[in-house]
Amino acid sequence: PGGPSGHAAVGWRWVLAQNAPVVLLDEPTTYLDISHQVELLDLMRELAAEGKTVITVLHDINQACRYADHLAVMHAGKLVADGAPAAVISAELMRQVFDVQVRIMLEPVAGTPMCLVEKSTRPQAEHG
Template sequence: MNTLPRLRRRVSAAFAPLSRPPALPVRAATGSEVVRAEGVTVRRGGRALLDGVDLTVRAGELLALVGPNGAGKSTLLAALSGDVTGGPARGEADEGAVLLLDRPLPEWTPPQLALRRAVLPQEASVSFPFPVAELVAMGRAPWAGLCAPGADDAAVAAAMDGTGVAHLAGRRFPTLSGGERARVMLARVLAQDTQVLMLDEPTAALDIGHQELVLSIARQISEDGGAVIVVLHDLGLAAAYAHRVAILSGGRIAAQGAPADVFTASLLGNVYQHEVEVLPHPRTGVPLVVPLR
């Protein structure tokens, strides 16, 4: 893919201040803890968006963060990634701590973080009309000087093929539909090739087929030893694909565990302030959450 040499020149300035390349990441063993939140609190405008949240995520696990609007899902994801804005220091929560691979987030440099966790924000903006192939290739920037060019090409091609955007390689990003843009941005994150993947509402702009595709990719990454944290509004998708769910309400975790254990009519009704029924799928047994109308 001929966009990568040009991309390397563009990103070289960002890595020029480094005296040496960051050390290559060592993948954590499946089942080991990779992300831990301890008493995480985030306050803005006198209100606690998160209030003393404790959470652990392990390699080999897909964790879904669910809850009503304003519950703190995206804020928690930002805190876990180190992307909280307005905190007391770079990306830090106001209180508590977040550890990535047993090290507090502030102890990682940005290049080190970029090799270990990738983040798909809820809204991603692109300043220039890059071609799709070049935009996806930007996900390889953290690996500059750390791997052979062929590895970059392979990672970009695999990410584009997996998300179904390879046929868009030459298209300019602004010309794409909302769903196409969402999948291109996901491909860029996948090309980053990190063990920890954090996705904020990755299915929001997608049709049902592509929603299933995205969650299937996320589930497979976790089955291969990755750790995936995904914010979802669709409780059906969370029940079908997540190993565990954390239900947020008012900035706190109301419950966490396997979907079959925590998706109860009484709990969801209280959290969402709307009565629901929870029924087992007739074929798979996966909980189906149906609002009462």
């Protein structure tokens, strides 16, 4: 349970068999349990280490910081920040883009930025 479906497993085998220089992934960790997410993201890092370009859309900012060499942060269809995770991630950016108040720490294993969400800063809708 929680692992890749048969279709997903076939898809990954097909992608790897192509030996393409560029791999594009749109939310590849969706519907995967944590173990399979880590396995997949570790595989993507290995492909990058082999010289492939890996472009991935992730909505988990902590996964993005841990696995990406370069982040591009989009908001309302516009690029608002890009660069190395440590240079891009800030409490102000998280508030502006995601409407959350965060504490930024270093992830203890990888030493990358990690966001601990403290609360939402999204204005509450008025109840009438």
